[in-house]
Amino acid sequence: MELVFALVIGALTASGVYLLLRARTFPVIVGLTLISYGVNLFLFSSGRLATGAQPIIGTTDTYTDPLPQALVLTAIVIGFAMTAFVVVLSLRSLADHEDDHVDGHQDAKAPQPEQNEEGTGK
Amino acid sequence: MNQWLTAPILIPLLGGILQVFMGYAPISLRRTLAIATTVLLLVSTVVLVVLASDDSYRLYAFGNWQPPFGIVLVLDRLAALMLILTAILALLCHLFAIGGADEGNRQFHGLFLFQLMGLNIAFLTGDLFNLFVAFEVLLIASYGLLMHGGGRARTVPGLHYVVLNLAGSAVFLISVGMIYSVTGTLNMADLAIKIPKVSGENLEIVRAGGMMLLVVFALKAALLPLCFWLPKAYAKATAPVAALFAVMTKVGIYAILRVYLLVFGDDAGALANLGMDWLFPLALLTLAMGVIGALGADNLKTLVAWQVIISVGTLLAPIALGSVAGISAALFYLLNTTWTVGGLFLVAELVARQRGSARDRIVTAPRMRNRTFLSVLFLLGAVAAAGLPPLSGFFAKLLILQSPMSGPEMAWLWSVILIGSFFTVIAYSRAGSIVFWRTVDGHIEEPGPLGGNVSVAAGALVALSIVVVALAGPISDYTDATAIQLQNPSGYIEILKTPMVGEDN
Incomplete structure (x- = not known):
C-alpha cells in the first residue's frame, strides 16, 4: 500500500510541476490542482497509513491519527477557494489580452493586436 | 488565558463582515465604519x-x-511590535484610501480589513498549521486588493503573484507534513522541545522540512531567487494597497525570526541554526539586486518597490548572523523601513496625480502642481529610506553596522550595505531631480486639488521617520528587550505548562 501511495503522490506532483511550467494559463491551473491533490495525499500520509482503524480511541483495536485528516480538510477547502479564484483571474486575463499566455501575450516582439480601448466593448 | 489577544483578530473580522453586508450602503457610511x-x-x-x-x-x-x-x-514583545507596526501603517493607508482610491469596488474595505485580520493571525499564532491558514487568509485578501481598480496592467502581474503564492502554499503544506510526520506536533513551543530530540533517519526529514519552510518564508519575504514577482505586482497595485503590502514581505521576515529562533534556535541540537548559513549571503545578494533594480527603475513606484527588496536584504543579513544586537537593530530598521516605504508609495501616487500623462514615470514633464509640498515629502522619504542622517534610516543602518563581531561577515556586511546605500542615494537623487526640478514648458490639464485625507496620510507616514528618531531611545530599548526575549526560547516553551483546566470557572 505504501508503495502505491507513494507512486500516486509522485505521479501527481510530477505531472503537476510539468503542467505548472507550461505557458498557457489552463495547463498551469490544472497543474496547480494536481499538485494540491498530491500535497493533500502527502499530508494525509504524515499520520501513517492504516487500514481498518478509526480516528477515535476505543472503537477499534488500533486507531489512526485524526489530526492529519483535519489538516487535509482545511487544505482542501483553502485549495478549492484558491483554484476558483485563479480560474476567474485567468479568464479575466484572457478577456483583457485576448490571449491565454501567462504573460498576457506570446512574445514582446510579436505584432500586437490593435489596442482599441473603446471599440472592444468589454 | 488573556482575552485581549483575540481583539486584533476579532475587530477586523467583525468590521469586515459588516462591510461585506453593506456593499450597497452609502459610501460615506462605509468609510466611517471602516476607519472606526x-x-x-x-x-x-x-x-x-x-x-x-x-x-x-x-x-x-x-x-x-x-x-x-x-x-x-x-x-x-515581537508579536506586539509587529501588530502595532501594522496597525499604524494600516490606519494611514486606510485614510489615504478613503480619499478616493476605494471607489470602483464595493468590497474594498472588506478586503482591506480581512487582510489585516490575516496579518494579525500570522503575528499572534503559536501553531505552525495556523500560520499556514493565516498566510492563506492574508493572501486571498491581497489577491483581491491587488486587482482593485482593475485594468489590463494588473491582470498579468496579479496572475503571476497568485500562481507563485499557490505553489508556495503547496511547499508550505509539504514541509508541515514532513515536520509533523516526525514530531507529531505543530505547536511551535512543543516543536522547540521535540526537535532537539529527533535523531537518526528522522533527522534528515526534519532538516528537509525545515529548509523547505525557509524557502516558503523566503518567497513571502522576497529573498533573492524568489523576489522577481514583487516589483511588477507592487508597482501596478493601487497606492494604498501597495503601501499596505510594504508589511507583507515583513510577514515572511517575522516567520523566519519566530520559527528559526524558537524551533531551530541554538538549542535545537543537530538542527541548530538551520539554514542561517544560506541566509546571510542570499540577504546580501538580495540587497545588491534591489539596488541594481532601483537604479534601473523607470517610474517612482517601481523604484519604491525595489526599495522593498533592498530593505528585505538589509533586514535578513543581521538576522542571519543572529546576535542580540543584530536582531535588535533589524527590528529597529523594520519599523523605520516599513513606514517609510509605505509613505513613499503614497507620495509616488500623489506625484503621479499631479503630473498629467507623465504619471510617475522618471521623465521630464511640465511643472507639476503642489511641487513644494510633494518634493519635501519625497525628500524626507528618500533620505529616510536611503539611510542618510538625520532621519531614522541612518540610525537603523548604524545599529545594523555596529552589530556583527569583527570578522569576514562584518567586512561583507559593511561593504555591501555602505556601497548599496551610496547607489540608493544616486537612484533617489536621479529620480527626484528629474521629476521635481527638470521641467519643460507645457500645459497639464488641471489635476484637481490635493485632498486633505491623502495629504495628511502620506505626510504622516513619511513624518513617522522623524517620530522614530525623536523616540529612538524608548524604541531601541524595546527592540533590545525583544531581541533578548527572542534569544531565550525557554520562556516561550513555558506556555505549555500553563494550566487550562479549572481556570476561569
Missing part, C-alpha cells in the same frame, strides 16, 4: 504592546484546550 474599525484595531494593539512590555508571555487557547493540543495565540 481600523482605529479600534490600533487601540487594541496599543493595549497589547503595554501588556507585552513586561517581558512575560501571554496565551489564549481556543476552546480552552491544554496546549499543545489546541491552537494557541501567543503574545510576546
Whole structure:
C-alpha cells in the first residue's frame, strides 16, 4: 500500500510541476490542482497509513491519527477557494489580452493586436 | 488565558463582515465604519504592546484546550511590535484610501480589513498549521486588493503573484507534513522541545522540512531567487494597497525570526541554526539586486518597490548572523523601513496625480502642481529610506553596522550595505531631480486639488521617520528587550505548562 501511495503522490506532483511550467494559463491551473491533490495525499500520509482503524480511541483495536485528516480538510477547502479564484483571474486575463499566455501575450516582439480601448466593448 | 489577544483578530473580522453586508450602503457610511474599525484595531494593539512590555508571555487557547493540543495565540514583545507596526501603517493607508482610491469596488474595505485580520493571525499564532491558514487568509485578501481598480496592467502581474503564492502554499503544506510526520506536533513551543530530540533517519526529514519552510518564508519575504514577482505586482497595485503590502514581505521576515529562533534556535541540537548559513549571503545578494533594480527603475513606484527588496536584504543579513544586537537593530530598521516605504508609495501616487500623462514615470514633464509640498515629502522619504542622517534610516543602518563581531561577515556586511546605500542615494537623487526640478514648458490639464485625507496620510507616514528618531531611545530599548526575549526560547516553551483546566470557572 505504501508503495502505491507513494507512486500516486509522485505521479501527481510530477505531472503537476510539468503542467505548472507550461505557458498557457489552463495547463498551469490544472497543474496547480494536481499538485494540491498530491500535497493533500502527502499530508494525509504524515499520520501513517492504516487500514481498518478509526480516528477515535476505543472503537477499534488500533486507531489512526485524526489530526492529519483535519489538516487535509482545511487544505482542501483553502485549495478549492484558491483554484476558483485563479480560474476567474485567468479568464479575466484572457478577456483583457485576448490571449491565454501567462504573460498576457506570446512574445514582446510579436505584432500586437490593435489596442482599441473603446471599440472592444468589454 | 488573556482575552485581549483575540481583539486584533476579532475587530477586523467583525468590521469586515459588516462591510461585506453593506456593499450597497452609502459610501460615506462605509468609510466611517471602516476607519472606526481600523482605529479600534490600533487601540487594541496599543493595549497589547503595554501588556507585552513586561517581558512575560501571554496565551489564549481556543476552546480552552491544554496546549499543545489546541491552537494557541501567543503574545510576546515581537508579536506586539509587529501588530502595532501594522496597525499604524494600516490606519494611514486606510485614510489615504478613503480619499478616493476605494471607489470602483464595493468590497474594498472588506478586503482591506480581512487582510489585516490575516496579518494579525500570522503575528499572534503559536501553531505552525495556523500560520499556514493565516498566510492563506492574508493572501486571498491581497489577491483581491491587488486587482482593485482593475485594468489590463494588473491582470498579468496579479496572475503571476497568485500562481507563485499557490505553489508556495503547496511547499508550505509539504514541509508541515514532513515536520509533523516526525514530531507529531505543530505547536511551535512543543516543536522547540521535540526537535532537539529527533535523531537518526528522522533527522534528515526534519532538516528537509525545515529548509523547505525557509524557502516558503523566503518567497513571502522576497529573498533573492524568489523576489522577481514583487516589483511588477507592487508597482501596478493601487497606492494604498501597495503601501499596505510594504508589511507583507515583513510577514515572511517575522516567520523566519519566530520559527528559526524558537524551533531551530541554538538549542535545537543537530538542527541548530538551520539554514542561517544560506541566509546571510542570499540577504546580501538580495540587497545588491534591489539596488541594481532601483537604479534601473523607470517610474517612482517601481523604484519604491525595489526599495522593498533592498530593505528585505538589509533586514535578513543581521538576522542571519543572529546576535542580540543584530536582531535588535533589524527590528529597529523594520519599523523605520516599513513606514517609510509605505509613505513613499503614497507620495509616488500623489506625484503621479499631479503630473498629467507623465504619471510617475522618471521623465521630464511640465511643472507639476503642489511641487513644494510633494518634493519635501519625497525628500524626507528618500533620505529616510536611503539611510542618510538625520532621519531614522541612518540610525537603523548604524545599529545594523555596529552589530556583527569583527570578522569576514562584518567586512561583507559593511561593504555591501555602505556601497548599496551610496547607489540608493544616486537612484533617489536621479529620480527626484528629474521629476521635481527638470521641467519643460507645457500645459497639464488641471489635476484637481490635493485632498486633505491623502495629504495628511502620506505626510504622516513619511513624518513617522522623524517620530522614530525623536523616540529612538524608548524604541531601541524595546527592540533590545525583544531581541533578548527572542534569544531565550525557554520562556516561550513555558506556555505549555500553563494550566487550562479549572481556570476561569
